[in-house]
Structures are given as structure tokens and as C-alpha cells.
Amino acid sequence: MSPAMRHRRAGFTLIELMAVLLIIGILVVFFTTSGMGLLRDTKRRQAEAQMTTLSSNILEYRSFSGDFPSDRLPPGAGDNGLNSPAEALYVALFDPRYSGQAPKLEWLVNTDNDATARSLTSLPERELFEIGDPWGNPVLYFDYRRYAETEATVHAGPEGEVSEQRVRPRKSVKTGAWHEPNAFQLLSAGEDGVFGTDDDVANYTE
Ligand SMILES: [Ca+2]
Ligand SMILES: [Ca+2]
Numbered sequence: 001m002s003p004a005m006r007h008r009r010a011g012f013t014l015i016e017l018m019a020v021l022l023i024i025g026i027l028v029v030f031f032t033t034s035g036m037g038l039l040r041d042t043k044r045r046q047a048e049a050q051m052t053t054l055s056s057n058i059l060e061y062r063s064f065s066g067d068f069p070s071d072r073l074p075p076g077a078g079d080n081g082l083n084s085p086a087e088a089l090y091v092a093l094f095d096p097r098y099s100g101q102a103p104k105l106e107w108l109v110n111t112d113n114d115a116t117a118r119s120l121t122s123l124p125e126r127e128l129f130e131i132g133d134p135w136g137n138p139v140l141y142f143d144y145r146r147y148a149e150t151e152a153t154v155h156a157g158p159e160g161e162v163s164e165q166r167v168r169p170r171k172s173v174k175t176g177a178w179h180e181p182n183a184f185q186l187l188s189a190g191e192d193g194v195f196g197t198d199d200d201v202a203n204y205t206e
Contacts, residue, residue: 040191043134047188047201050107050133054186055203057093058141060100068184069093071143071150077120077128082112082164085152086130086138093131094121107131111138111155111162133188133201135159140187140195142169147178147185158193167195172206179204 062068069092071085079087093102102122109132116126123129130138137156147169157163167187170179179185180203190199 043191044199044201046134047190050139051186051188051201051203054103054131054139057101057103058089058184058186061092061098064098064100068143068145069141071141071146071184074120076116076118078114078117080112080114082114082153082155083128083130083138085141085143085150086154087114087128089139089141090129090131091120094123096122103131109136109138111136133190135189135191135193137189137193140167140185142185142187144178144181144183147181154195156189156193156195158191161193165189165195170202170204174206 058068069089071088073079073084073088073091077087077091090103090108092098093100105123108129110127110129111132112128114128116128119126131141133139136159138154140152140154142150142152150169152167154165154167155162156165169185170187171177172179184203186203187195188201189195190197190201192199
């Protein structure tokens with residue numbers, strides 16, 4: 001093979017290599033993007049399934065104790081005014097006197113890092129947990145008895161950017177009436193970690 005031919009051959013290989021790298025690059029971008037989309041869909045489905053499970057836990061609680069759990073913390077909880085309705089649901093469903101189905105332990109989060117002064121639940125930890133959504137933010141719980149007077153301050157946000165958000169029970173945009181007027185509302189801030197945006201997940205539909 002003459003030196004000129006070897007040179008041409010080397011040039012052709014380089015073009016082939018660049019073409020292969022380009023194709024690999026396109027494939028990586030394609031699969032990363034569709035993978036992220038799939039992950040997003042999976043978490044949303046998990047959040048919707050969690051709403052169903054939590055709703056049946058709460059209904060079971062009512063059939064056991066005669067009413068829905070209160071969204072107020074009991075005395076001695078050392079309430080710091082953050083995440084309180086979400087913590088009240090945790091305390092009710094993990095009450096040592098309650099023998100019904102409790103939510104999964106892996107769901108528990110504590111975005112405001114607080115603890116109770118005395119033991120209130122069947123768990124050994126004194127941490128005042130919340131039931132967390134698939135994105136790690138508290139699932140808010142509002143009990144129908146106090147919709148009008150409740151405003152929660154929640155520590156939530158997209159990963160690593162937790163901030164204080166004030167959240168009230170929701171009314172229907174169409175009718176102006178409370179959602180779930182005789183039961184309870186469960187609210188997740190969704191993927192964006194912000195309550196009140198379109199990606200929120202709830203136990204009711206608008
Ligand atoms: Ca907490
Ligand atoms: Ca949201």
C-alpha cells in the first residue's frame with residue numbers, strides 16, 4: 001500500500017469514527033430524555049397510587065375510631081407550626097392504640113426536622129414525621145371539620161430547594177364549594193414541589 005493510500009484510509013476511518021460518535025451521542029440524548037420522561041411518569045403514577053392507599057387507610061381509621069383523623073396535633077407534640085396537618089395524620093395512623101393499617105415506613109419524611117417531647121407513636125423514634133410523596137415532600141392532609149380555618153405552613157420544594165409554603169384546603173374552581181366537603185383532602189405538590197400548580201396530585205378531581 002502506498003503512503004498516499006494509507007493516508008486516505010486513515011482519513012476515512014476518522015470520518016467513520018466521527019459518524020459512530022455522532023450516532024452514539026444522538027442515542028444517549030434520546031434514551032436519557034425518554035428515561036427521564038419514564039421516571040417522571042412512574043413517580044406520578046406512584047403518587048396517584050399513594051393517594052388511593054392513604055385514602056383507604058383513613059377510611060379504615062374512621063371505621064375503627066368513628067371519625068376521620070384530626071388534622072391538629074395532640075398536646076405534647078411540640079408543634080413548631082410547620083407541616084402540622086401532615087404530622088397530625090402521621091401521629092393518628094401510627095397511634096400505638098390504633099391497630100389498623102399504617103402507611104409504609106419508607107414513605108416517612110421529616111422536612112422540618114422536628115421531634116416530639118414525648119413518645120406519641122408506636123415507632124421508637126421521637127421524630128415528628130410526615131407521610132412523604134414520591135418526590136420527598138409532605139402529603140398534606142385536611143380534615144373536613146376545619147377547612148375554613150386551616151392554613152398550613154409547609155417545608156417543601158424541588159430537591160434541595162425546600163422553602164416555606166402556605167397552603168389552604170381547596171375549593172372547586174367550577175362550583176366554589178370545598179372539595180370532599182364531608183371527608184378529607186390529601187394534597188401532593190407534585191414534581192415541581194410547589195403547592196397550587198398544575199402538576200399537584202390530590203384525592204379529588206377538579
Ligand atoms: Ca416534621
Ligand atoms: Ca405542584
